[in-house]
Amino acid sequence: MRRAFTLRIHLERVRRMLMTPEDRHRSTLEEHRAVFEAIRSGESEAARAAMRNHLDHTAVMLELFARQNPARLG
Numbered sequence: 001m002r003r004a005f006t007l008r009i010h011l012e013r014v015r016r017m018l019m020t021p022e023d024r025h026r027s028t029l030e031e032h033r034a035v036f037e038a039i040r041s042g043e044s045e046a047a048r049a050a051m052r053n054h055l056d057h058t059a060v061m062l063e064l065f066a067r068q069n070p071a072r073l074g
Contacts, residue, residue, distance in 0.1 A: 017069070018061050031057065 019025055031054035038047035 014062065014065075018058070018065055024061065027057070028054075 019028065031050065034050040035047055035054060038044075038050050
């Protein structure tokens with residue numbers, strides 16, 4: 001349980017760092033909205049695709065941030 005809590009704290013810190021560009025806030029909201037709308041309308045394949053898109057985009061942003069700011073993630 002403690003590991004999960006520690007991981008959650010670290011992920012929250014990284015999430016806040018990734019959300020600093022204003023346009024990232026907008027695109028993240030749009031990505032979340034696409035997932036929500038697909039789930040709400042019962043379109044499981046569309047929900048899966050929207051979630052995959054969001055996770056892929058987040059991974060790219062995290063990788064870019066890590067390369068540009070190695071000291072901040074340590």
